[in-house]
Every structure is written in C-alpha cells, then in structure tokens.
Amino acid sequence: MIAALLFVTFLLLVGVALRIRFGIFQWLYIPASVIAGMLGLAIIQLAPATAGGTAKAIAGTLSDWPNLLIAVVFAGMLLERKPTEHRENASNVGREALMVWIIVLGQTAFGLLATWIFIQPFYDLPNSFGMLIETGFAGGHGTAAAMGEVFAHESIALAGGRDLGILMATVGLVYGVVSGIGWINLGARRGWFPTNRADHLANETLQLDSVTPEPTSPPPRVPIGYATIRGETLDPLLLQTLWLMTAFGIGMAMQQAVLMAAAAADGWFASDTLRDAANQQLSTRLSFSRILDFPLFIYTLFGGLIVRRCTRLLGCEDRIDSDSIGRLSSAAMDVLVVAAIASLNLAAVATMIVPFSILAIVGAIWTGVCLLVISRWVLPRDHWFELGLINYGMSTGVTATGFVLLRLVDPDLDTDAAENYALAAPLSAPFIGGGMLTIGLPLLVLERVPLGMTSLVAVTTVIVLIVVGRRWQSTS
Numbered sequence: 380m381i382a383a384l385l386f387v388t389f390l391l392l393v394g395v396a397l398r399i400r401f402g403i404f405q406w407l408y409i410p411a412s413v414i415a416g417m418l419g420l421a422i423i424q425l426a427p428a429t430a431g432g433t434a435k436a437i438a439g440t441l442s443d444w445p446n447l448l449i450a451v452v453f454a455g456m457l458l459e460r461k462p463t464e465h466r467e468n469a470s471n472v473g474r475e476a477l478m479v480w481i482i483v484l485g486q487t488a489f490g491l492l493a494t495w496i497f498i499q500p501f502y503d504l505p506n507s508f509g510m511l512i513e514t515g516f517a518g519g520h521g522t523a524a525a526m527g528e529v530f531a532h533e534s535i536a537l538a539g540g541r542d543l544g545i546l547m548a549t550v551g552l553v554y555g556v557v558s559g560i561g562w563i564n565l566g567a568r569r570g571w572f573p574t575n576r577a578d579h580l581a582n583e584t585l586q587l588d589s590v591t592p593e594p595t596s597p598p599p600r601v602p603i604g605y606a607t608i609r610g611e612t613l614d615p616l617l618l619q620t621l622w623l624m625t626a627f628g629i630g631m632a633m634q635q636a637v638l639m640a641a642a643a644a645d646g647w648f649a650s651d652t653l654r655d656a657a658n659q660q661l662s663t664r665l666s667f668s669r670i671l672d673f674p675l676f677i678y679t680l681f682g683g684l685i686v687r688r689c690t691r692l693l694g695c696e697d698r699i700d701s702d703s704i705g706r707l708s709s710a711a712m713d714v715l716v717v718a719a720i721a722s723l724n725l726a727a728v729a730t731m732i733v734p735f736s737i738l739a740i741v742g743a744i745w746t747g748v749c750l751l752v753i754s755r756w757v758l759p760r761d762h763w764f765e766l767g768l769i770n771y772g773m774s775t776g777v778t779a780t781g782f783v784l785l786r787l788v789d790p791d792l793d794t795d796a797a798e799n800y801a802l803a804a805p806l807s808a809p810f811i812g813g814g815m816l817t818i819g820l821p822l823l824v825l826e827r828v829p830l831g832m833t834s835l836v837a838v839t840t841v842i843v844l845i846v847v848g849r850r851w852q853s854t855s
Contacts, residue, residue, distance in 0.1 A: 382433070383440040387717050390415035394717075409556070412713040413549065416720025423721060441722040445524035445541070446675065448715035452521055453676040454626035455708035458683030459701045468795075470855050471759045474848060475766060475799045476806035478757045481844045482749045482774045483811040486512040486742055487820070488837035493741045495830045498734040506830040507535045507821035508734065512742035513812065515547025516555075517774050520716045522813030523548045525676050529818055534826050542728050543735055545719045548776065550739055555775025558743070559768065559784040562750060571764040572788045607698045619703035626686045630679030637678075641667035677818065746774050757848035759855075762794035769800045773812070 394415030398404040404414060419441075426434035487510060494509035507530060514526045523544030530540025537543075566572060606615035644667045690696045728735070754767030765785055772781025778800075785796060810816045825833060 380440060383437045383444075386419065386437050387415075387441070387714060387721075390419045390717055390721065391713070393418060409553065410713070410716070412716040413552065413720065416717045417549075419717060419721030420723055420725075424725060438722045441718040442724075444718040444722075445715050446528060448711045448718070449521055449524040450630065450676040450679045451623065451627055451711040452708050452715065453525075454630060454679035454683045455623055455704050455711075456680055456683060458622060458626050458687050458699065459704040459708065470851070471795065471799050472802045473806075474757055474759065474851055474855075475770075476803035477844060477848050477851070478749075478754060478766075478770060479773070479803065479807040480811065481753060481757065481841060481848065482746070482770055483513055483517045483807070484837065484844070485745050485749065485841045486517055486774065487817075488834065488841050489741050489745050490738055491825075491830060491834035491837055493737055494734075495834050497737055499830065502731070502734050504731070504734060505535050505537050506825040506833070507537060507540075509738070509830075509834070510817070510821055510825070511543055511547050511735070512738050512745075513817060514544045515549075516551040516742050516746065516776070517812035518544075518548070518817065519552070519777050519813070520545060520548045520719055521712055522817065524715055524719055525813065525818070526821075528676075529821055532822060535821055539724055539728060539731065541719070542724045543731065545723060546728055546735070547739065547742075549720060551742070552776035552780065554743060555746075555772055555780050556783070558747070559771055559775075559780070560787070562747075562771070563768070563784060563787055566764050566788070607700050615700075616703060618698065619700055620707060622686055622690075622699055623683075623704060623707055626682040627679050628682070629685050630675060630682035633678040633682065634675055637671050638668065641671045742775075746771060749774065753845060753848075756845065757852055759795075759799070760852070762789075762796045762799075765789050765794045765796040766799055769796060 391411065394411035394413075397414050397418075398409070398411045423434045423438050490512040491506070491509035494504070494506065498504060498508065499506075510526070514523050518526065524541065526544050527541025529535065530537040530544070608615055608618050687696070687699065690699055750767045750771045754763050754770065757763075758766050765788055768784040768788065769778070769781035772778060772784050781800075782797070789796065808814060
C-alpha cells in the first residue's frame, strides 16, 4: 500500500514536470494524470525480472483503487451542488439536451450494432461489449472504472472490461483533441464561425506551434475553497473531507443494508421443491441478492444527497463548501486515472484488440458525423459549430476538452454555447454517458434480450430523435 502510494506520488510529480517542460503535451491538452498513468504502465510492463515481483505487487494494489476512488467521486457529485442562475432560451437548451442524447445513445446503438454484425460472428463476447464506446468516449476514465464493476458482474462476465474501458477512454481523450483541432481548421476555411474569430484561431495556432514551457512569472493565485469553520475548531479542509467521507460511509452502509435485506427476502421466498438444476440456476439468477447487487458508487451517489439534505434540515448547509468538495473529488479522479492506466492488463486487452479497434473506429466516425452533420440539423443555427465542439469534446473524453476546443473559436464566449451546454446538462448527465441508463442497460437488458433486437431498437430510437431535432429546428 505504501509502495503503491509513493509510486503514484512519483508518477504525478513527473507527469506535471513533463507537461510543463514539453510543449507537445500542452498543445494536445493531455492532463498530467494521463501522462503519469502511461509512464506508470510503461515502468510496470518493462520492469526487469529482479523487480518484477515488486512491479506486479504494485500493479495488483493499484488495480483495486479505481473501484474505491470512483465511489469517492460519486459521493461528491450530489454533495457538491451549486444553484444555477443563468437564464436562456428554452428551445435552445432543449435542442442541446436532445443533441447530447443523440450523440451518446448513438454511441451505444452503433456499438451494439457493430458488435452484433462484425464482432460476435467471430468472437465469443457478451452483448454488453458494445457499450465500450459510450463507456470510454462519452463516459471517460471515471465511467470506465465504474463500468469495470458492471462488466465483471457474473451475468456479463466480460474479462478485462475495466481495462478495455480505460483504454477506450484514453484513446478517446487523445483522439478528441487532435481531431477537434483538425475540424476547427476545416471550420475556419468553410466559414462555420465568424471571420474575426478565424483570424484569432490562426494566431492561436501559431502560438501553439511554438509553445514554450509555462512562463516563470506565477499566475494569479485563487483559492480552491473557502473556510466554513474557524481554524481553531477544526481545519476547514478536513471538515470538507469529513463531509465527503460521511457520504462515502453512508453509501457503504446502504449497500450492506440492501444486500442483507435481499438475502433475507431470498430466504423467505426460497423453495426446496426445485430439483431441476436448470430451474435452480434460474431461481438463483433471479434472486433479490443478484438483482440488487449494484456497485458501491451507486450507493455513495445517494450518500452525498443524504448528507446535503441532512445538513439543510439541521440548518448547517453553509458548512459545506462546494468548491472544496469539487477539488477533493477532482484529486480523487486524478489518482484514479493514474491507478487505472498504470494497472492496465495489456494481456487481456491484446486478446481483444481487433474487436476493440472496430468499436473505436465506429465511435470516431459517429462523433464526426454528429459534429459535422447532425449538429447543423439540430442545434441553434447561429452557434451550432461552437456548441457542437463542446459536445464533441464531451463525447470523446471529457467536457473540459470541449471547452478547450470552444476557446479556440470563441475565446471571449461571445456566443451562448457554454450557457446552453451548462443548462442542458441536467437533462442528460444523470441518465447517459455514465448515468443510470449506462449502468442499468447491461445489467438489466442487454444480456436478457437478443442483441439484434436491442441494437435495431436503439438505432431506430436515434433516428427518431434526429428527425425530431431537425423538425424542432425548422420550427424555431
């Protein structure tokens, strides 16, 4: 444990140093955590025989971290709540929400379709394999870690599911930035955003081409949070950590309570009359214990909501500092990314590199179609490209990538793209791209319904949503 912690500390410090020193990482906007994770993976894989045992032990320890760290991240999601004060045209916000559903459901639909037509005839893989595009591209590293537990469920039994999801998220992150800059250059030449901002893009590109290490003059310092309690009572940051850990603890308690109740219910409804082995297996798989065996992060999500509501009832909600909770969650996410990438099981990934590549190519094609074609049909006409870029970044890695791309074409946020995206997020984020439908679809549907039927229904749904969006725009 201590060795793994020191190893991650070393990797992150080196990752930060490399990002500051080498302009290519800044130009590609690759986070230090991803650099650190890739470095850790290389060290573990290339470790000499004399240190092989230590490297394997560290990798084994790190492989357990993502499941706990993603639970911490989810614990902070509903605990960190900020009221939205923006006002925007409801039609624009609605069409942006619809566009996100089209993109993410399309990743699932075409992933399932590709699995059904091109992958399963040659590879013995579960239906849920088709979820990898949404898991890695739209979900990112956090969702990949969470879905690793889902893929490992005995009803799915996708060996290496977490490793494949992490790899897909890494591929999507790098691809999203590189291809996004390419699409921006195409947009500048095609006049998809105002000429004055295209001129800015040319200057920005020139600066990026000659990027140098970050300036020696320190940037303005801003606080990461605010004290909600006197220092002599308790360290303010420790108090925010306690709120987060309380949400985590409530989630663990909820999980245990649900599993105990499910076991008791199974005992009440158990029957000794089932002598046939097949019927016994069916009864076991339909038991409450199996159905309610959800990952810990689902429970810690509601743990954060419970802490927030309880502090409100007790009149001490102002003791929770959302900024500090957000920074703690982000820190957990950075460590999660390092641990997840460094502990990748390359042997498990290598055996499925061909079907994995098929899904990655399908995902890349679909996200490009969404940006260049469907966004023009659905999103507001005056800033469809700017808003489409945010969605493009979100759908190939993280929302931060989308805002990096937006900055290149709209540096002063002259359009309403950022506000549209922010206001529409609550209409999609809880459900897709790592939300409830992402988690529930493999567990409750995909392994119970024929894949051909599921994929055709999903593709039809996406087509219907596109038609609705196009008509919506024409009437706006």
